[in-house]
Amino acid sequence: xxxxxxxxxxxxxxxxxxxxxxxxxxxxxxxxxxxxxxxxxxxxxxxxxxxxxxxxxxxxxxxxxxxxxxxxxxxxxxxxxxxxxxxxxxxxxxxxxxxxxxxxxxxxxxxxxxxxxxxxxxxxxxxxxxxxxxxxxxxxxxxxxxxxxxxxxxxxxxxxxxxxxxxxxxxxxxxxx
Amino acid sequence: xxxxxxxxxxxxxxxxxxxxxxxxxxxxxxxxxxxxxxxxxxxxxxxxxxxxxxxxxxxxxxxxxxxxxxxxxxxxxxxxxxxxxxxxxxxxxxxxxxxxxxxxxxxxxxxxxxxxxxxxxxxxxxxxxxxxxxxxxxxxxxxxxxxxxxxxxxxxxxxxxxxxxxxxxxxxxxxxx
Numbered sequence: 352x353x354x355x356x357x358x359x360x361x362x363x364x365x366x367x368x369x370x371x372x373x374x375x376x377x378x379x380x381x382x383x384x385x386x387x388x389x390x391x392x393x394x395x396x397x398x399x400x401x402x403x404x405x406x407x408x409x410x411x412x413x414x415x416x417x418x419x420x421x422x423x424x425x426x427x428x429x430x431x432x433x434x435x436x437x438x439x440x441x442x443x444x445x446x447x448x449x450x451x452x453x454x455x456x457x458x459x460x461x462x463x464x465x466x467x468x469x470x471x472x473x474x475x476x477x478x479x480x481x482x483x484x485x486x487x488x489x490x491x492x493x494x495x496x497x498x499x500x501x502x503x504x505x506x507x508x509x510x511x512x513x514x515x516x517x518x519x520x521x522x523x524x525x526x527x528x
Numbered sequence: 529x530x531x532x533x534x535x536x537x538x539x540x541x542x543x544x545x546x547x548x549x550x551x552x553x554x555x556x557x558x559x560x561x562x563x564x565x566x567x568x569x570x571x572x573x574x575x576x577x578x579x580x581x582x583x584x585x586x587x588x589x590x591x592x593x594x595x596x597x598x599x600x601x602x603x604x605x606x607x608x609x610x611x612x613x614x615x616x617x618x619x620x621x622x623x624x625x626x627x628x629x630x631x632x633x634x635x636x637x638x639x640x641x642x643x644x645x646x647x648x649x650x651x652x653x654x655x656x657x658x659x660x661x662x663x664x665x666x667x668x669x670x671x672x673x674x675x676x677x678x679x680x681x682x683x684x685x686x687x688x689x690x691x692x693x694x695x696x697x698x699x700x701x702x703x704x705x
Contacts, residue, residue: 372545476649
């Protein structure tokens with residue numbers, strides 16, 4: 352699996368069922384949301400802008416994309432306000448065939464720009480590691496079929512590596528008629 | 529990661545938070561349970577009995593173990609009765625350093641004996657595939673630390689490969705004082 356193949360598979364509108372587990376409190380959280388992934392051109396002003404923040408990587412980028420997410424209002428009580436909807440520009444910078452960097456305009460756990468590292472496991476599972484100031488996240492995405500994928504995440508404290516939360520999403524793509 | 533190392537890491541009593549996703553109905557399910565994994569000796573009569581059902585593999589087995597699970601009664605409405613508690617004997621039969629068979633006395637999705645196949649991904653994630661009469665399951669287990677692991681599963685229909693259910697569990701081991 353290459354990052355270009357992975358981004359191409361990811362493109363589209365996904366209906367997401369996501370469960371969160373707070374390990375210390377044994378609390379469950381459940382969120383229905385829509386996630387849209389769209390490949391962007393290299394001339395998109397948002398891409399040019401983000402690349403300018405990472406000049407050393409500018410020459411090597413591939414398939415920039417936009418992620419937009421919107422949670423359903425029914426579940427609003429359980430969703431922290433800042434994460435209920437939003438969007439982020441992402442730009443992969445391959446280092447090898449199966450690993451590299453991912454520049455993000457806005458992180459998910461903390462709303463700041465960051466550079467994550469990614470790699471693919473032997474079965475094509477995508478692994479993404481992001482280090483924020485207070486937290487570190489590890490995300491996995493694996494496709495079950497053309498239109499179904501799973502996504503898991505773990506949030507650690509950056510200082511002590513304590514595990515704060517895990518989550519798991521089952522996502523179905525709306526295939527175009 | 530070898531199967532022996534994996535079984536040794538798995539031994540102990542785990543507190544499990546599990547979320548199930550029914551994709552067709554967009555229904556969530558959540559279950560708290562206790563899972564106990566115990567390594568058994570080769571002289572255990574349950575091990576001898578199970579090996580006798582698979583004579584061609586008898587000579588090559590390693591670290592048989594017992595899994596017992598018990599769901600909390602609070603959540604009983606959401607738990608189908610036959611899966612709320614139970615136990616299973618499992619016997620690994622390595623074929624290569626990172627793959628092999630797993631003989632099980634009782635399957636989870638359907639309560640019949642079966643032989644599953646396992647392999648380890650490049651980062652040590654354990655993958656287990658089990659083919660029952662009506663359903664096929666793929667399970668993944670990966671350790672986040674000595675005492676925290678994640679477990680995901682997908683249930684497919686064996687005939688059409690349609691995806692019936694996904695699930696994800698976050699599990700914490702009770703460390704001995």
